[in-house]
Amino acid sequence: MYGHSHYNQRSPEELLKLFSLDETDLESIRKLQAPLEERLDELVDNWYQWLKNLPEHEEFFTDPKLLEHVQKMQIKFWKIFFKAEVNDDFINMRKRMGETHARIGLPMDSFFAGVDHWLSLFIDMMGELKLKPEEYSQTRRAINKFLHMDMTIIVLSYEQLINETIAAQSKSLMEMSTPVTQIWNGILLLPVVGIIDSKRAQDIMNATLAKISETQARSFILDISGVAVVDTAVANHLIKITKATRLMGCESTISGVSPAIAQTIVELGIDVGTIKTTSNMKDALASAFNKMGLEINEIHE
Amino acid sequence: MLEAEKMARNIGFDPANTIRIKTTVSELGRNILKYAEKGFVSLSHLVDGKKEGIGIEVIDKGPGIENIELAISDSYSTGGTLGLGLPGVKRMMDKFEIESIPGSGTRVYVVKWK
Numbered sequence: 271m272y273g274h275s276h277y278n279q280r281s282p283e284e285l286l287k288l289f290s291l292d293e294t295d296l297e298s299i300r301k302l303q304a305p306l307e308e309r310l311d312e313l314v315d316n317w318y319q320w321l322k323n324l325p326e327h328e329e330f331f332t333d334p335k336l337l338e339h340v341q342k343m344q345i346k347f348w349k350i351f352f353k354a355e356v357n358d359d360f361i362n363m364r365k366r367m368g369e370t371h372a373r374i375g376l377p378m379d380s381f382f383a384g385v386d387h388w389l390s391l392f393i394d395m396m397g398e399l400k401l402k403p404e405e406y407s408q409t410r411r412a413i414n415k416f417l418h419m420d421m422t423i424i425v426l427s428y429e430q431l432i433n434e435t436i437a438a439q440s441k442s443l444m445e446m447s448t449p450v451t452q453i454w455n456g457i458l459l460l461p462v463v464g465i466i467d468s469k470r471a472q473d474i475m476n477a478t479l480a481k482i483s484e485t486q487a488r489s490f491i492l493d494i495s496g497v498a499v500v501d502t503a504v505a506n507h508l509i510k511i512t513k514a515t516r517l518m519g520c521e522s523t524i525s526g527v528s529p530a531i532a533q534t535i536v537e538l539g540i541d542v543g544t545i546k547t548t549s550n551m552k553d554a555l556a557s558a559f560n561k562m563g564l565e566i567n568e569i570h571e
Numbered sequence: 572m573l574e575a576e577k578m579a580r581n582i583g584f585d586p587a588n589t590i591r592i593k594t595t596v597s598e599l600g601r602n603i604l605k606y607a608e609k610g611f612v613s614l615s616h617l618v619d620g621k622k623e624g625i626g627i628e629v630i631d632k633g634p635g636i637e638n639i640e641l642a643i644s645d646s647y648s649t650g651g652t653l654g655l656g657l658p659g660v661k662r663m664m665d666k667f668e669i670e671s672i673p674g675s676g677t678r679v680y681v682v683k684w685k
Contacts, residue, residue: 465572499572499590501597502655530590537591538598538659539645 282356289419295412296354302392302409303352305399310345313391317344320387326380348388354416361423368427378425385421389413444470448477457558458487458520461551463496471507475514482520489558490515493551495526505540512545521546521561525554572596575627578614582623584685591663592625592683598656599629599679605652607633607676617682624665624684635673643669 280288306313318341321327331337347367350360371381392413396406447470450460458481460474478490492511494500500508512522523546527535532549535542548554559565575596579589596612603610610631617624636642643661648654657679661667666682 499593499597501594501601502659503598503601503652506652528590530587533587534590534594534663537662538594539655539662540659 282358282361285361285419285423286356289415289422291356291412291415291419294408295415296356298405298409298412299352299354299416302396302399302413303349305395306352306392307349309395310348313348313388313395314341314345316391317384317387321384324380324383326377330374330376351416351420356419364420364423365427368424369431371424372428372431378428381424382421385417389417444473448473450474450477450481452481452485452487453555454559454562454564456486456488456562457555458482458485458490459493459551459555460491461493461496461526465498466504466507468503468507471504471511474507475511478511479514479518482515482518487520489561490520490522491551491554491558492522492524493526493554494524494531495528495551497526500531500535502538502540505535505538505542509542509545523548523554523557525549525551572600575614575625578616578625582616582625582685584625584683588683588685592627595660595663595681595683596627598660599627599681602656603629603631603633607631609633610676617684622684624682627681627683629679630676632676635675635677636669636671637673639669639671643667 286292318337331340347363350363393410396409401409447462447464448460450458453459458478460478462474466474474492478492481487482490492508494508497504508524512524515522525548527547527549546554546557548557556566572593576589576593579592584592596614600612603612610629610633613628615626615628617626641647643657645658646654657669660679660681663683664681665684666680668680669677671677
């Protein structure tokens with residue numbers, strides 16, 4: 271349910287095949303290596319002129335040292351790119367780039383626009399090279415495919431890192447989501463918010479039973495007013511939880527049953543049997559106090 | 572499920588019916604996760620003259636249901652659960668269609684009118 275990820279598992283050969291990049295394409299890219307290296311400093315300058323007009327420039331390059339470092343990395347990268355050697359090293363290098371983008375929160379639109387600006391700089395450069403028309407269009411197509419393949423690796427690793435972050439967050443959220451609390455001697459309370467699936471139901475069960483054994487509680491209030499839906503599976507889990515607490519000598523009350531939830535439970539045909547339920551937490555609490563022989567009174571001075 | 576709630580609210584269902592619709596989506600969705608692993612739920616806004624409603628179609632490519640009569644009767648379950656899901660959904664909705672081919676999948680289509 272959480273943070274599903276399908277990582278870019280393709281091998282270099284599969285990636286090339288996916289983008290129909292053949293040896294002719296790669297060879298035509300390699301032919302640009304020498305002219306590119308001559309012009310690279312100029313192209314980088316040109317690209318940063320373009321970038322200066324974007325708000326991202328302010329955001330990411332406040333530190334001149336960082337800017338210099340990134341420019342150096344970029345020069346290094348384009349030199350490798352025009353070697354057009356797609357192997358594991360190349361793919362891993364690009365994956366790391368994607369992860370860096372994700373970590374610094376570089377927006378996809380600026381990334382795509384940036385790559386597109388590089389592409390137009392390369393196209394301008396090809397124009398200066400006086401290639402034959404068929405060679406020109408072949409090379410142009412090859413660069414296109416190769417750049418798109420490169421972007422794909424970056425985007426997939428970006429997605430992967432973000433999915434991992436979401437999965438980790440969901441996990442820690444779930445771990446924090448069963449705060450069974452002793453609200454009075456012998457009385458436990460757990461307000462459940464969100465969706466109950468079998469994993470969460472099991473967590474609730476474990477946390478509750480552990481707390482009962484620790485505190486010798488006699489009453490347990492499970493408040494479901496924040497639960498999105500009570501379907502048969504959720505009801506089944508609730509029934510099991512109340513049965514298990516009863517075996518430990520602790521009576522459960524399900525509180526927070528709204529009119530709509532009450533109706534659906536009846537229509538689903540769920541037999542709530544001996545489970546104690548109340549429409550609000552206040553009633554459940556009052557009955558738990560009552561059971562302990564306690565009552566709450568206003569203080570009259 | 573959240574999509575279903577949004578659509579139900581937009582169509583103007585009252586809270587009780589909105590919960591019925593959410594519960595139905597949850598119930599049918601869980602069946603996919605439990606028995607078929609893969610499948611999809613699609614929601615549609617229905618308009619028939621002055622009537623408005625919601626259509627929920629759930630299709631999976633799971634093992635299918637051997638005996639539909641049994642599956643939609645109360646307290647029958649092959650999965651160790653309460654066995655009230657499908658009959659419950661049938662009671663909550665205005666229209667209930669189910670077809671299943673053992674070995675290739677199941678389609679459930681339900682409608683709730685406002």
